[in-house]
Amino acid sequence: MLYDINWFESRVQLTPKDIAIIDSETKESWTYEELYERVIKVSNFFHTKGVRKGDRVAILAPNHISYFDFFFASMKIGAIFVPLNWRVAKAELHYCINDCDPKVIGVNPDFKANLDAAETNGTYITIDTSNYIDDLYYEQATFDGNLHEEDPLAMIYTGGTTGCPKGVVLSHKSILWNALNTIVSWGLSKEDTTLTCLPMFHTGGLNVLSLPLLLSGGKVVLLANFDASQVIEELLQYKCTIAMLVPTMYHMMIETKTFKTATFPDMKVFVSGGAPCPYKVYEAFSKKGIAFKEGYGLTEAGPNNFYIDPKDAMHKLGSVGKPMLFNDIKIMKDEEVITTVDEVGELYIRGSHAFTYYWNRPEETKTTLIDGWIRTGDIARQDADGYFYIVGRKKDMIITGGENVYPLEIEHWLEAHPAIDEAAVIGLPDEKWGEAVVACIVTEKVLTVEELEDYCKQQLTRYKVPKQFFFLTELPKTDVGKVNKKTLKLKYSNHTDSTIS
Template sequence: MQSDINNWFKSRVNLTPGDIAIIDSCTNNSWTYEQLYRRSEQLADYFVSKGIKKGDRVALLAPNHISYFDFLFASMKIGAIFVPLNWRLADAELDYIIKDCEPKIIGIDLSFKDKIDEISTSIDTTVIDTNNYISNLQSRISGINAEIKETDPLAIIYTGGTTGKPKGVVLSNRSILWNALNTITSWGLSNEDTTLTCLPMFHTGGLNVLSLPILLVGGKVVISNFDAEKAVNDLITYKCTVVLFVPTMYHMIIQTEVFQKSNFPDMKVFVSGGAPCPHKIYRAFSEKGIPFREGYGLTEAGPNNFYIDPEDTFVKLGSVGKPMLFNEIKIITDNGVEADSDVVGELLLRGNHSFEFYWNKPIETNETIIDGWVHTGDLAKKDKDGYVYIVGRKKDMIITGGENVYPLEVEHWLESHKDIDEASVIGLPDDKWGEIVAAFIVLKNEMNESELESYCKKKLTRYKVPKVFYVLDELPKTHVGKINKKSLKEGITLRKDSTIS
């Protein structure tokens, strides 16, 4: 028999069966909570008829589509584990993930059928077409009596793998529910809220930041695939009240004509996450008088962990705020003690929203979860008022001549220049200094090295000023729009001719 804590979606349907739950902005099709529940029940019954048991994996390869909710809620009902697959991965990477999690069924959008056909996986799976599967299913709704615990796995979301093979982050029923509850109570969400989900739903940002919290509280989720102009129009058309985009998306959005002409009368707040947000994006919203704030999370924890009132974002520029109601944070120095105010250390998180373990990776699990705390690998500091600032990734910190340089500080300053569109800073090996600071920039207008150095010296200490500047047409991005620093470092030998000298 299922625990009551795992019946939250059914309970929500009982409360508001006729309310709209999902809208597909590409087709303008919509589904009520009752219709969404019936879809998931039909799919759950189909899974059982195919021999899917508690603990079996069911995967999905599709653009943002209602099938993500079908698969998740069907898995929740029978105790299966939902694995959303990143369709942007290379065939070898996707093949690795499929072999790692061994799904019994893969739902696939027809646009990706060739991608599955090309993968030489030895896993014996049943492939179903996500475009028509619900209409073709028999509505038997047989008795399903799996005993499901709150700590049982509900989803495996694979990390990007920019530093090695992707890791399967196992999120339990408890992890997903408590992230939603924490978000609702801390961010003040209600059934009056509508969000637009453009982040890919194979990513925790697309699935867990707002989609599931909004469904738990009884609001509307508008699903789409990202296009900057369309996203702005969708926000207006569907009267969205809260939305999450990553900084790269905001970078494109604020340059659209429709953004510059719109006042977004229904929006309570725009939220940025996934990577530190450039200050010029803050300014673009401030100039229009639109509430804006930054969040922080990772697949292994939440991903929602902080709250800041939009009115405080310009007083505490760059802060992600204070911990939400139902999670704890700690910042520790290299010697393991808790950091004082304004001292940088590694950010640790703890709460019921955190992940259970990495799939098939016990060593990595034990290195990440220590005494109940998730070690994020991110560097942060907390000011005297308790506001937290993310400084950067621990692995990205540059040590040059014995001095620590946090790339984010340099990046923020570079991107504040009117002629610099984007910037990314990494450390490169150097015989004299150990590492040197190297900047990769995309320019709006031409600048020479002397101008760049002079600008940097206006604010940055001498050892923080980049020793080399690389000008690119665009910065490489990961599948969710983060700047891919590993790709920058790997391609450095190809860019000798693009330095400013």
């Protein structure tokens, strides 16, 4: 299928005077028409700098209007938009730049030093304020619009916790269908407003709500840095109707005085994603009568894949719901057999929103994309009513004494303790058990190992009770707020003595 005009331009024609983007820091706002004018300038600049179909344009900046300038300009030209992670180490950032070889790189001055010694022939643009486009030199260009739906539009690098980051290539089709599926399944409209405070170098910041809301004609409010109290104030000020945050952010929010007094009169639903959400977060929103639900996705698929009515979320606690309208889900056991009710297995996803391939990694593409299905590496189950639950990462499963243990069940129980803020369960090498179940916890008050053991035995089968407890002031996090279990395993890999026989 060829596109004569992209969906953004069609949206501009439909609602040119409606507000599209608001910068919460500067209080600037742009209508769809004004955003389009910016996109044309950036498109012409890219073209003047030799950017053509298939070339990469990168950005290294906090959440900012320039993300949309670059993204929609890439859509117009047929270039590939590459948002770079400014939280990673310099060596990892340089790897990504060398890997994608961008023709143009937009850089916020705060991150310019991160690019020192980076090997690239790309043209640098300084992105300091929204007026950066006034300094761009360009000549008027003609764009043929000869774009195929399978052409790549964006490349988002994964976190790299298991090796070098992988560039996940998303086509025009995959991004459009994720947005369409979200709008239809979640009931989004031009009356909706969201606050995007997840970093837009991550699929959660870009694809969960920002692009779907722009397709539907809604409003996107940008926040560059996360502060729990400020997020609540911005949600209230801009009358946001839907928001997506990760569990770590919600945990910080519910502890604030601002949250305890806020009522969120305009909010339809809060969505949690990125990692399984602790039940205490559900309870905090439930006590205030605020709709809250959990989602699931990954950079390679969507990332929106499920829908659950917030009314069902509390009595289907921890469920991500049922598949959205335009994607298929199955759970596989041993790569060949579909699981039965409540049986765990690996989650597979199929749909037009799926990624196309990993950049420069054909072999990894082949092992992840199987006959059109994405192997997610996540373990899940489906109950008798058709609701899906994410049990944990396949790589995080612990085999202790021949028994399979999924850390999430233990983590949920530990975090239900009133004195425990956060918990992460890992498996460590153990001569007796093969792997020992170990818990790393952050507590509000001193707890003894005996108290924790007794508490765990109330709910957990004996072999699931942690054999050691490590007390931390804070759990290490990845650049998108997930608990970094790789760091914990490295830190405690020599602590193999069991405390429970």
